[in-house]
Amino acid sequence: MNDVGGESGASDSTAKSSQTGAWTGLLSELPYIAIIVLGLVGICWTSFSSTPKPIYWVILTPVTAFICIASGWSRLGQGRERVATVASQIGQWAAVLAAMYLITISDTRRLLNSEAVGLMLLTLLALGVMVSGLSLRAWKLCVTAMFLAVAVPLIAWVERAVVLLLLIGATLIALLGSLNWWAQGRLSRRRD
Numbered sequence: 001m002n003d004v005g006g007e008s009g010a011s012d013s014t015a016k017s018s019q020t021g022a023w024t025g026l027l028s029e030l031p032y033i034a035i036i037v038l039g040l041v042g043i044c045w046t047s048f049s050s051t052p053k054p055i056y057w058v059i060l061t062p063v064t065a066f067i068c069i070a071s072g073w074s075r076l077g078q079g080r081e082r083v084a085t086v087a088s089q090i091g092q093w094a095a096v097l098a099a100m101y102l103i104t105i106s107d108t109r110r111l112l113n114s115e116a117v118g119l120m121l122l123t124l125l126a127l128g129v130m131v132s133g134l135s136l137r138a139w140k141l142c143v144t145a146m147f148l149a150v151a152v153p154l155i156a157w158v159e160r161a162v163v164l165l166l167l168i169g170a171t172l173i174a175l176l177g178s179l180n181w182w183a184q185g186r187l188s189r190r191r192d
Helices: 002-048 055-075 080-105 114-135 137-159 162-191
Strands: none
Touching: 002 055, 002 114, 002 137, 055 080, 055 114, 055 137, 080 114, 114 137
């Protein structure tokens, strides 16, 4: 009888340790998820506001720079090499920030709509993350940058294809509703 209880206790502790491992794994990926979510929130905010405000991107860029430097910190050398790499990262992100700021305040806003400006800003963010990932030798940053870069044309397509997507969604809902209605009718006939 003790063996059964012991096996149950062992399986419970194994399940708890696997759950803890899953949470630890998710927490280690949180910086990369944060970069993606913040970038997508930024493009949504920029695209839906009639006049893109640079303040979000001015705040997001240093936050992203900090996340990139922190994620590559363990790979940095010691002493002068570490200081040189951090200084290089700060310079790179300052250039990305300056480019983003110039896009939002320059005359290009009159030439481009807010959706195009948002896509440009997200592209610059993806480029900054990719360059950081390459210089810090952090492959997860490179994957994050690729996700952001792929999101740019997908978002542009979705913005143009909203009516088509709504039509497809309405058709699928109607199809699923009619299948449900048909299945409910068959079940009620079988019961009778």
